[in-house]
Amino acid sequence: xxxxxxxxxxxxxxxxxxQKLQADYGDFYIDEKIGFWWTGNINGLEYLLEVKxxxxxxxxxxxLKEMGDFYLQPxxxxxxxxxxxxxxxxxxxxxxKSLEDKIEQNIEYEFELTIEQFKNILSFLxxxxxxxxxxxxxxxxxxxxxxxIELSKFNDITDPYLEVEISGESKEKIxxxxxxxxxxxxxxxxxxxxxxYVEISRKENRNQLRNARISKYSKDAIKxxxxxxxxxxxx
Numbered sequence: 731x732x733x734x735x736x737x738x739x740x741x742x743x744x745x746x747x748x749q750k751l752q753a754d755y756g757d758f759y760i761d762e763k764i765g766f767w768w769t770g771n772i773n774g775l776e777y778l779l780e781v782k783x784x785x786x787x788x789x790x791x792x793x794l795k796e797m798g799d800f801y802l803q804p805x806x807x808x809x810x811x812x813x814x815x816x817x818x819x820x821x822x823x824x825x826x827k828s829l830e831d832k833i834e835q836n837i838e839y840e841f842e843l844t845i846e847q848f849k850n851i852l853s854f855l856x857x858x859x860x861x862x863x864x865x866x867x868x869x870x871x872x873x874x875x876x877x878x879i880e881l882s883k884f885n886d887i888t889d890p891y892l893e894v895e896i897s898g899e900s901k902e903k904i905x906x907x908x909x910x911x912x913x914x915x916x917x918x919x920x921x922x923x924x925x926x927y928v929e930i931s932r933k934e935n936r937n938q939l940r941n942a943r944i945s946k947y948s949k950d951a952i953k954x955x956x957x958x959x960x961x962x963x964x965x
Contacts, residue, residue, distance in 0.1 A: 734836040735908055736895040741881065742919035744890040748870055748881055755872040755879065763867045764814040766955055767928070770859040774945030779932060781862055781944055783837060790858060791824065797851050798822060800841040809862075812852065812955075817962050832924050833865045833908065835901070849959065852952070860944050861951040863928045877911055886931045892920060901916035 752758065761847050769784035785806060792804040802824065813821040825838040843851065866885040871878065880893045894912060898904040923930075932939065939947075 733901045733904060734838050734895065734897040735901070736893050737832075737908060738834065738923045739892045739894075739915070739918075739920035740819075740923045741890040741892050741899075742921070743885070744881070745891075747892065747918065747920075748890050751870075751872055751881060753875050754914075758870045758952045760882075761867075761869045761871055762816050763869070764955075764958060765865055765867065766861050766951055767863040768810050768812070768855050768859040769808075769862050770885055772860060772862075774860055774904055774943070774948070776940040776944050778862070778939050778944045778947050784862060786810045786824070786859070793854065794822070796823075796852060797854060797929070798843055798847050802839050802841075809812060810859075812848065812853070812855070813960055814955075814962070815824070817958075820845055822848075822851060827926070829924060832922065832931065833905065834924075834926070835905075840868065844961075845959075852955065856942065857951055861948040862944060863931065864951045864954070865927065865931065869879050876907070885926065887934055891923065891927075892918075893912075945954055 735925060744853065747838040767784075768782070768786065770787060771783065771785040772781055777870055786809055787804050791802065791807065791810075794810065795802045804902045807824045811823040811825060813823065814823050814891055814961040820843045821840060823840045825836055826835045827834060829835070865887075867882050868884075869880040871880050876896055876898070878895045880895065881890060883890050894908065894915070896904045896908050896911070900935055948956075
């Protein structure tokens with residue numbers, strides 16, 4: 731099992747923050763993550779903005795494990811996420827998250843899939859579950875020892891955000907390490923953010939989403955994903 735903890739900040743100026751990160755941490759690389767979040771505890775008739783509790787049950791996790799041919803002890807999770815990473819890698823993530831002392835605490839298992847496994851799993855999820863959120867995230871990534879720093883822009887959120895992230899097997903050790911490391915950002919123009927990106931996007935796009943049923947939202951999301959897959963792996 732892997733613990734992932736992160737602290738999120740709203741960024742005042744993307745350009746100024748990027749320049750300061752380069753001065754403090756050197757070179758960066760750019761990642762693009764196209765992600766789709768799935769839940770299985772709804773019937774699809776709910777209004778999207780009303781769905782706040784997410785769950786993927788142990789039985790479905792067992793099936794997904796067999797389809798992906800990876801090792802995972804089946805259990806309930808809050809959600810499963812499919813991601814197309816830099817339009818060349820295909821990732822599945824099982825995740826549960828919580829907020830402790832204003833720091834996001836995640837339990838996650840992540841596995842790389844072949845394109846065939848990815849498409850098979852997509853078909854299964856399309857039959858059993860619904861997409862409750864999707865986005866495109868472009869990140870300028872800095873790595874310093876065991877700490878990853880991501881300055882990100884999103885297709886569905888106006889403002890950029892900064893994430894400081896550490897992962898490891900000991901929740902206590904990485905929490906202590908992160909709190910110590912965050913002191914280095916005291917002179918950055920940042921504002922603490924405790925909401926996750928689903929909540930941020932929901933609030934910002936509330937007017938457009940207020941009458942959306944989750945079944946329609948999910949259908950549109952899957953259509954977008956299939957277009958992306960066709961561009962990457964044309965028939």
